[in-house]
Amino acid sequence: MKAYNKMLDISKELRNIQRTIYLLAWDERTYMPEGGVKGRSEMRGTMSQIHHRRLTSDKTKKVIEDLSSKIDSLDDIQAASLREMKREFERKYLVPDELINRIAKAASEGQAVWEKAREKSDFDMFLPNLKNNVELRKEYTEYIDYENEPYDALLDIYDPGSTTKWVEKVFKPMKKKLSRIVDKIEKSDIVPGKGVFDGNHFSTSRQHSLCRELAEDIGFDFESGRIDEAVHPFTIGMDYDVRITNRYDETNLSSLYSLMHEAGHGMYEQGIDTELYGTPIGRYISMGFHESQSRLWENFVGRSLPFVEYMYPSLQKEFPDLRCYDAKDFYNAINRVKPSYIRVEADEVTYNLHIALRFDIELGLFRDEIEPEECEVVWQNKMEDYLGISPDDPALGVLQDIHWAGTDFGYFPSYALGNLYAAQLYDTIEDEISSLEDLISEGEFSPLLDWLQDNIYRHGRRYLAPKMLKKLTSEDLSDEYLIDHIKDKYSKIYGISL
Amino acid sequence: MKAYNKMLDISKELRNIQRTIYLLAWDERTYMPEGGVKGRSEMRGTMSQIHHRRLTSDKTKKVIEDLSSKIDSLDDIQAASLREMKREFERKYLVPDELINRIAKAASEGQAVWEKAREKSDFDMFLPNLKNNVELRKEYTEYIDYENEPYDALLDIYDPGSTTKWVEKVFKPMKKKLSRIVDKIEKSDIVPGKGVFDGNHFSTSRQHSLCRELAEDIGFDFESGRIDEAVHPFTIGMDYDVRITNRYDETNLSSLYSLMHEAGHGMYEQGIDTELYGTPIGRYISMGFHESQSRLWENFVGRSLPFVEYMYPSLQKEFPDLRCYDAKDFYNAINRVKPSYIRVEADEVTYNLHIALRFDIELGLFRDEIEPEECEVVWQNKMEDYLGISPDDPALGVLQDIHWAGTDFGYFPSYALGNLYAAQLYDTIEDEISSLEDLISEGEFSPLLDWLQDNIYRHGRRYLAPKMLKKLTSEDLSDEYLIDHIKDKYSKIYGISL
Numbered sequence: 001m002k003a004y005n006k007m008l009d010i011s012k013e014l015r016n017i018q019r020t021i022y023l024l025a026w027d028e029r030t031y032m033p034e035g036g037v038k039g040r041s042e043m044r045g046t047m048s049q050i051h052h053r054r055l056t057s058d059k060t061k062k063v064i065e066d067l068s069s070k071i072d073s074l075d076d077i078q079a080a081s082l083r084e085m086k087r088e089f090e091r092k093y094l095v096p097d098e099l100i101n102r103i104a105k106a107a108s109e110g111q112a113v114w115e116k117a118r119e120k121s122d123f124d125m126f127l128p129n130l131k132n133n134v135e136l137r138k139e140y141t142e143y144i145d146y147e148n149e150p151y152d153a154l155l156d157i158y159d160p161g162s163t164t165k166w167v168e169k170v171f172k173p174m175k176k177k178l179s180r181i182v183d184k185i186e187k188s189d190i191v192p193g194k195g196v197f198d199g200n201h202f203s204t205s206r207q208h209s210l211c212r213e214l215a216e217d218i219g220f221d222f223e224s225g226r227i228d229e230a231v232h233p234f235t236i237g238m239d240y241d242v243r244i245t246n247r248y249d250e251t252n253l254s255s256l257y258s259l260m261h262e263a264g265h266g267m268y269e270q271g272i273d274t275e276l277y278g279t280p281i282g283r284y285i286s287m288g289f290h291e292s293q294s295r296l297w298e299n300f301v302g303r304s305l306p307f308v309e310y311m312y313p314s315l316q317k318e319f320p321d322l323r324c325y326d327a328k329d330f331y332n333a334i335n336r337v338k339p340s341y342i343r344v345e346a347d348e349v350t351y352n353l354h355i356a357l358r359f360d361i362e363l364g365l366f367r368d369e370i371e372p373e374e375c376e377v378v379w380q381n382k383m384e385d386y387l388g389i390s391p392d393d394p395a396l397g398v399l400q401d402i403h404w405a406g407t408d409f410g411y412f413p414s415y416a417l418g419n420l421y422a423a424q425l426y427d428t429i430e431d432e433i434s435s436l437e438d439l440i441s442e443g444e445f446s447p448l449l450d451w452l453q454d455n456i457y458r459h460g461r462r463y464l465a466p467k468m469l470k471k472l473t474s475e476d477l478s479d480e481y482l483i484d485h486i487k488d489k490y491s492k493i494y495g496i497s498l
Numbered sequence: 499m500k501a502y503n504k505m506l507d508i509s510k511e512l513r514n515i516q517r518t519i520y521l522l523a524w525d526e527r528t529y530m531p532e533g534g535v536k537g538r539s540e541m542r543g544t545m546s547q548i549h550h551r552r553l554t555s556d557k558t559k560k561v562i563e564d565l566s567s568k569i570d571s572l573d574d575i576q577a578a579s580l581r582e583m584k585r586e587f588e589r590k591y592l593v594p595d596e597l598i599n600r601i602a603k604a605a606s607e608g609q610a611v612w613e614k615a616r617e618k619s620d621f622d623m624f625l626p627n628l629k630n631n632v633e634l635r636k637e638y639t640e641y642i643d644y645e646n647e648p649y650d651a652l653l654d655i656y657d658p659g660s661t662t663k664w665v666e667k668v669f670k671p672m673k674k675k676l677s678r679i680v681d682k683i684e685k686s687d688i689v690p691g692k693g694v695f696d697g698n699h700f701s702t703s704r705q706h707s708l709c710r711e712l713a714e715d716i717g718f719d720f721e722s723g724r725i726d727e728a729v730h731p732f733t734i735g736m737d738y739d740v741r742i743t744n745r746y747d748e749t750n751l752s753s754l755y756s757l758m759h760e761a762g763h764g765m766y767e768q769g770i771d772t773e774l775y776g777t778p779i780g781r782y783i784s785m786g787f788h789e790s791q792s793r794l795w796e797n798f799v800g801r802s803l804p805f806v807e808y809m810y811p812s813l814q815k816e817f818p819d820l821r822c823y824d825a826k827d828f829y830n831a832i833n834r835v836k837p838s839y840i841r842v843e844a845d846e847v848t849y850n851l852h853i854a855l856r857f858d859i860e861l862g863l864f865r866d867e868i869e870p871e872e873c874e875v876v877w878q879n880k881m882e883d884y885l886g887i888s889p890d891d892p893a894l895g896v897l898q899d900i901h902w903a904g905t906d907f908g909y910f911p912s913y914a915l916g917n918l919y920a921a922q923l924y925d926t927i928e929d930e931i932s933s934l935e936d937l938i939s940e941g942e943f944s945p946l947l948d949w950l951q952d953n954i955y956r957h958g959r960r961y962l963a964p965k966m967l968k969k970l971t972s973e974d975l976s977d978e979y980l981i982d983h984i985k986d987k988y989s990k991i992y993g994i995s996l
Contacts, residue, residue, distance in 0.1 A: 016544035019537065020518060023525060031529075035722030036739030039517065039775075043736075046514035050548060224533030238541075241534030277537075 003066045004078055007085055010060050012278035017051045019238040026236045026243055030228045052100070056093045064089055077281070080462045084280035087160060095143045103136050107406045114405030123376045123394040126405070131372045133407045134365050141366075151366040154410025159286040159417060161464030164363065166477065167413050170420065174479035175356040179386050181486060181498050182350055185337045186388060188494045193325070193333025197252045200321035204248040204255075210318055211246055211259040214311070218297065219449040220244070220263045221270050233258045235294075237269030237284075239277045253315070257298055257334070264297030265290055267449065271457025281461040287411065289465050291418025292425060293452070299348050299419075300426040300485070301448070305331050306441035335493055339387040341396040348419075349486055353386040355416035358401075362409050421469060423482035425456075428473045501564045502576055505583055508558050510776035515549045517736040524734045524741055528726045550598070554591045562587055575779070578960045582778035585658060593641045601634050605904045612903030621874045621892040624903070629870045631905045632863050639864075649864040652908025657784040657915060659962030662861065664975065665911050668918065672977035673854040677884050679984060679996050680848055683835045684886060686992045691823070691831025695750045698819035702746040702753075708816060709744055709757040712809070716795065717947040718742070718761045719768050731756045733792075735767030735782075737775045751813070755796055755832070762795030763788055765947065769955025779959040785909065787963050789916025790923060791950070797846050797917075798924045798983070799946070803829050804939035833991055837885040839894040846917075847984055851884040853914035856899075860907050919967060921980035923954075926971045 024047065028040050054060070067074075067082050074082060092100065110129040117126035137154060144153035151164045212227060221242075230245035244262035248255045268284060276282035284290045301307050305328070312327040322330065337347050343354040361378055364370030370378055379398040384390040391397040403411050430436050433447050440448070455472055463471060470476055487498040522545065526538050552558070565572075565580050572580060590598065608627040615624035635652060642651035649662045710725060719740075728743035742760035746753045766782060774780035782788045799805050803826070810825040820828065835845050841852040859876055862868030868876055877896040882888040889895040901909050928934050931945050938946070953970055961969060968974055985996040 012540070013544050016541045017548075020522065020541050020545060023522065023541075024518065027521060027525065031724065031726075033720065033722055033724050033739055035719070036736070039736055039738035042510070042776075043514045043518050043521075046511050047518060050515075221533070222531065224531055226529065226531050228529075238534070238537055240537035241531055278540075 001070075001073070001078075003063065003070060004074070004081075006063045007067050007082065008279060010054070010063060011081070011085060011280050014051060014054055015239075015278045015282070017047060017054065021047050021051065022236040022238050029230045029232075029234065030245065052092060052097075055089060056097075060089055061093065077279075077462060081280045084461055087156075088280065091144070091157070094145075095140060099136070099139060099143070103140065103407055106133055106136050107408075110405040110407065111402060114399065114402065118395045118399040121393050121395040121399070123398055126399060127373060130375065130404055133404060134372055134409070137407055137409050138366065149367065151363055151410065154362075154366070155413060156410075158411050158414045159288045159465055160461075161286070161466050162288070162413075162417070166466065167359070167417070168363070170477050170479050171356050171359055171413075171416065174416075174420070174483065175353060175386060177479065177483050178349065178353050178356075178486070181483075181490070182337070182339060182353065182387060184496060184498055185349065185490060185494055186339065188496055190494050192336050192493050193329045193331070196322070196325050196329055196333035200251075200319075202250055202253055202319050202321070204250050206318040207248045207250075207253065207255045210314060211255055213314070214256065214259055215244070215263045215266075217443055218260070218263060218267070218301075218445045220266050224270055225266055227259075233262050235262045235265035235269065237266070237272075239269075239272070239274075239282070242266050242269040253319075253334075256311075257302055260302035261294040261298040264294035267297070267452075268293040268457050271453045272460045273458040276460040276462075279460075283461050285456075285461050285463070285468055286417075286465045287414035288417030288421060289456075289468070291414055292421035293456070295418050295422040296426055296452075300422055301440060301445075303331075303335055303348065304437070304440065306437040308334070309441045310443045332493055335489070337490065337494075339389050341383070341389065341391045342400055349490060350387060352416045352419055352482070355412050357382045357386055358412040359416070362412065366409070417465070417477075420477060420479060420482050421465070423485050424469060424473050424475070424478060426485070427481045499568075499571070499576075501561065501568055502572070502579075504561045505565050505580065506777060508552070508561060509579070509583060509778050512549060512553055513737075513776045513780070515545060515552065519545050519549065520734040520736050524726075527728045527730075527732065528743065550590060550595075553587060554595075558587055559591065575777075575960060579778045582959055585654075586778065589642070589655070592643075593638060597634070597637060597641070601638065601905055604631055604634055605906075608903040608905065609900060612897065612900065616893050616897040619891050619893040619897070621896055624897060625871060628873065628902060631902060632870055632907070635905055635907050636864065647865065649861055649908065652860075652864070653911060654908075656909050656912045657786045657963055658959075659784070659964050660786070660911075660915070664964065665857070665915070666861070668975050668977050669854050669857055669911075669914065672914075672918070672981065673851060673884060675977065675981050676847065676851050676854075676984070679981075679988070680835070680837060680851065680885060682994060682996055683847065683988060683992055684837065686994055688992050690834050690991050691827045691829070694820070694823050694827055694831035698749075698817075700748055700751055700817050700819070702748050704816040705746045705748075705751065705753045708812060709746075709753055711812070712754065712757055713742070713761045713764075715941055716758070716761060716765070716799075716943045718764050722768055723764055725757075731760050733760045733763035733767065735764070735770075737767075737770070737772075737780070740764050740767040751817075751832075754809075755800055758800035759792040759796040762792035765795070765950075766791040766955050769951045770958045771956040774958040774960075777958075781959050783954075783959050783961065783966055784915075784963045785912035786915030786919060787954075787966070789912055790919035791954070793916050793920040794924055794950075798920055799938060799943075801829075801833055801846065802935070802938065804935040806832070807939045808941045830991055833987070835988065835992075837887050839881070839887065839889045840898055847988060848885060850914040850917055850980070853910050855880045855884055856910040857914070860910065864907070915963070915975075918975060918977060918980050919963070921983050922967065922971050922973070922976060924983070925979045 021044065024040065024044055032040060064082070064086055068086070071079065071082065106129070110133055113129050114126050117123065138150060141150035141153040146153040146156070147163045149164055155162055155164060155167065215227060216222065224240055225242040225244065228243065228245050229247060231247060233245045233247055235242070235244045244266040246255055246259050246262060268290060272282060308327050308331040312330055315330070316322050337349045339350050340346060346354050357379065360382060361370060361375055364378070365372065376394055376398045380390045383397065429448065429451055433451060436448065456468070466477065491498040519542065522538065522542055530538060562580070562584055569577065569580065604627070608631055611627050612624050615621065636648060639648035639651040644651040644654070645661045647662055653660055653662060653665065713725060714720065722738055723740040723742065726741065726743050727745060729745060731743045731745055733740070733742045742764040744753055744757050744760060766788060770780060806825050806829040810828055813828070814820050835847045837848050838844060844852050855877065858880060859868060859873055862876070863870065874892055874896045878888045881895065927946065927949055931949060934946065954966070964975065989996040
C-alpha cells in the first residue's frame with residue numbers, strides 16, 4: 001500500500017534521527033570529554049531542528065492526511081501506526097514553532113537557574129522561572145485537543161491514552177492507604193536487617209562483574225547491548241543497540257538494584273519486535289509502562305526473598321563482609337522503609353507518596369487552585385501530611401527535582417503509574433506462570449522474560465497503556481495490587497498487621 | 499555582512515551534521531555492540547542523505563552565488579571560506595545525484611566483494627568491481643572542472659590544491675632515489691637492534707598507561723579529547739572533542755608509535771583556532787597535511803634518538819625484558835628497514851615506494867595506459883622493480899588495500915605527500931627552534947607544539963597545501979628533505995654510505 005509505505009519512509013527517517021540523538025545523549029553522559037560540552041549542545045540543537053523540520057513538514061502532513069482518508073482499509077497495526085504518527089505530528093505541528101522555541105529556551109534557562117537555586121536553597125530565586133514555565137505550558141495546552149482539562153495534554157506527552165481523571169481516581173485512595181501503612185511502620189521499633197550495610201565495604205570492581213552476570217542471568221542481551229557507567233543511571237534504546245548504565249558505591253550494594261531497574265528498561269527495549277523497528281509503533285507504550293518494566297524487575301523480582309536466595313551465595317562469595325549475615329538479613333536490609341525527603345532515594349512503600357504530592361501540586365497549578373509562590377509551603381504541608389516529615393530546606397523539598405525547571409509537568413505521574421502497572425501485571429503473571437517464586441529462587445528467569453516478551457515487549461506501542469493493562473489483567477487500573485503487595489510483604493518484614 | 503553570515507549558518511549546520519556522523523563512526527569502531535551493525539548503517543545512511551540534501555539545496559546554491567558576486571568586499575579569511583564552501587558544494591552539486599548513488603552502491607558492493615576476494619586470494623573475483631569502480635570514477639571526473647587531466651579531480655578530493663603534475667614531478671625522482679637506498683641497505687648484513695623484540699613480552703596494561711602519559715607529555719589535550727581502543731587505530735575531530743584510538747600487542751611496542759601517529763593527527767585537530775570552528779575553513783588543510791602531522795610526531799620526533807633517550811628510562815622501568823638493552827639498541831630496533839609486501843607495515847624508508855607503485859597504477863588506469871585486468875601483474879613487476887620482492891599471492895599484493903574497492907582513487911598519494919611535507923617542514927622547524935634535539939631528549943615538546951600550532955594548526959584550511967608549504971619553507975614541494983633525512987639517519991644505523 002503506497003500511502004502507508006510513504007508514511008513508513010518518513011517514520012524510519014525520523015527514527016534514524018532520533019536514534020542518533022540518543023547516541024549523542026548516551027555519549028555525553030558516559031565518555032564525552034569535559035571540553036566537548038559546547039560542541040555537543042550545538043550538535044544536539046542541529047539534530048533536534050532537523051527532526052522537527054522533518055516531522056512538521058508539509059510532506060509529512062500530506063502523507064498523514066492521505067492515509068487518514070483511507071483509514072477503513074488499514075489493518076490493526078497500520079491503524080495504530082497512523083494513530084501514533086499523527087499524535088507525534090500534531091503535538092509539534094499544532095503548536096506554533098515560536099512557542100516551541102520559547103519553551104525550549106525557558107527549559108534551558110530554567111534548568112540553569114534551578115541548579116543555582118537548589119545549591120543556595122533559595123526557592124524565590126527559582127520562582128520567576130517556575131511561574132514562566134507554568135504559563136508557557138498552559139499556553140501549550142491551548143493548542144492541543146485534550147480530553148477534559150489542560151493537564152490531560154501534559155499527561156499525554158508521557159503516558160499517551162491516560163487522562164487526569166483516570167489517574168486521579170486511583171491516586172486518591174492509594175495515597176490514603178499508603179500513608180496509613182507508613183504510619184504503622186513508623187511506629188514499629190524493628191530495624192530490618194540491622195548491620196548489613198553498616199560500615200561494611202563492597203569492592204566496586206566486584207560489583208561491576210556481579211552486575212554484568214546478573215544482567216546476563218535475567219536475560220539482558222549483550223549481543224545487542226552494553227553496560228557503562230554514568231552518574232545518574234539511564235537506558236537508551238536504539239532498536240538494535242540498547243545501552244544501560246549504572247553507578248557503583250563501595251559502601252552499599254544499591255548498584256545491584258539500579259542494575260535490575262535499568263536492565264528492566266533495557267530488556268523491554270530489546271524485546272520490541274524487529275518488524276516494528278522504525279514504524280511509529282516500534283517503541284515503548286508509555287513512560288509509565290516503561291517504568292513498570294524497570295520496577296517489575298527491580299522491586300517485584302529483585303527485592304523478593306526468592307531472588308535474594310538465588311543471588312546471595314554469589315554475594316557472600318564476593319563480599320566477605322556479608323558472611324555473618326544470612327539471605328534473610330540481606331532481604332530485610334534492602335527492604336527497610338524510612339520516610340525521607342528525597343524521591344529518588346525512597347523505598348517501595350513511600351515512593352508513590354512522593355509522586356502523589358507532586359501530582360497534587362501540578363494539578364493545583366494547572367487547575368489554577370495553587371499559585372506557583374505557594375508551592376514551597378504546600379510541599380511542606382503535604383510532606384507532613386503524607387509522610388510525617390517536612391523539610392525546612394527547599395533543596396530537600398520543592399527544589400529537589402529537575403522536571404519543573406525543564407517545563408516537564410505531567411511527567412511525575414508516570415513513576416507512580418509504573419509501580420501500579422507493575423503490581424497489577426505481576427499479580428496476573430503469578431497466576432499464569434506456575435511456581436514463579438521457585439523458578440526465581442533457582443535463577444530461572446526465562447519463563448518470566450518470555451511472558452513479558454510475548455505479552456508486552458514485542459507489541460511496541462500497538463496498544464496504549466489503559467487498553468494494554470485491561471487486555472492483560474482483565475481489569476482497569478487499580479491501587480489494590482500495589483497495596484496488597486505492600487501489605488503482604490511488609491507486614492512480614494515488620495512483624496505487624498498492616 | 500549578511501550574505502557571509504548566511505553562508506556561515508549553513509556551514510555550521512553542515513558541520514554539526516558532520517560531527518554527528520563522526521561520532522557515529524567512532525562509536526561503531528569502539529563501543530557499539532555487534533548487533534548494532536544493521537541499525538548503524540541505517541543511521542549513517544540517513545545522516546549522509548541529510549547532509550547531502552542540505553549541502554546541495556537551492557538555498558546553499560543561492561547563498562554561494564550571492565556571496566560570490568560580492569567577492570571583492572571579502573577579507574582573506576572570508577574569501578578562503580567561500581572558496582572551500584564552493585569546493586564542497588560543487589563536488590556534490592555538479593555531479594548528478596544518480597551518479598553519486600551509483601558510486602555509493604558500487605563502493606559498498608566493491609568492499610563486500612573485495613573482502614571475500616582477498617580472503618580467497620582471487621583477483622579475478624574482484625576484477626569486475628575494479629573495472630566498474632574505475633569507470634564510475636572516470637564518469638565522475640567528467641562533471642568536475644579539473645586542472646589538466648581527470649586524475650586531478652580525484653587528487654583534489656583528498657589533497658585540494660595539488661595536481662597530478664605537481665605530485666608526479668616529485669614522486670618520479672623520489673622513487674628512484676629511495677629504491678637505490680633500499681637496495682644498499684638490503685645488501686648490508688647488519689640487523690639493527692637485534693634481540694630487542696625477540697620473544698620478549700610487554701604487558702598491555704602497562705602499554706596503556708605509558709601511551710596515555712606519552713600523549714600527555716607531547717601535548718594531546720585530554721580536557722578536549724580521549725583515547726580508546728580500536729582494531730585499526732584512527733582519529734576523529736569534532737572540534738571541541740577530538741578522539742584518538744590505539745591498539746596494543748603484547749609481543750612488541752608498536753602501540754607507542756601508533757600512539758604518536760594518532761596523537762599527531764589529534765593535536766592538529768585540537769590546534770585549529772576555535773574562531774574557525776563551523777566555518778568552511780575550520781578544518782585540516784588536506785589529507786596529506788594531516789598525514790604530515792602524524793608522521794612528523796611518529797617518525798621525525800618519535801623515531802629519533804633524542805626521543806628514544808627521553809622515553810627509554812620509563813620503558814625499562816615498565817618492561818623488565820628491556821633491561822639488557824640500551825636506548826641505542828631500542829632506537830636501532832624500531833628503525834629496522836625491511837622490504838615487505840604490506841604497506842601498513844612498511845618502515846620509513848620503503849613506505850613511499852609502496853605509494854609510488856599505487857600512484858603509478860592509478861595514473862595508468864585514469865590515463866588509459868593500464869587496463870584493470872593488468873593491475874595484478876603490473877603490481878608484481880613494480881614491486882620487484884622498487885623493492886626487490888614480488889608477491890605471488892594477490893592478498894599480499896593488489897588486493898591488500900580497501901581503497902579501490904571503495905572507489906577511493908586519488909587517496910594514496912596523500913600518504914606519501916604526508917611524509918614529504920613532514921620532512922620539508924621539519925627541516926625548517928629545526929632551523930627555527932634552536933637545540934630542538936636537546937629539548938626533545940629532555941621531554942620538552944612545547945616549543946615544537948607551539949611552532950606547529952602557530953604556523954599550521956590554528957589556520958585551519960585558510961591556505962591550501964602547496965601554498966602553505968611554500969609559505970612555511972620558502973620552497974615548492976621537493977623530495978630532497980625526505981631523502982636527506984633518510985640518508986643521514988640510516989647511513990648511521992647501518993654504518994654504510996647511502
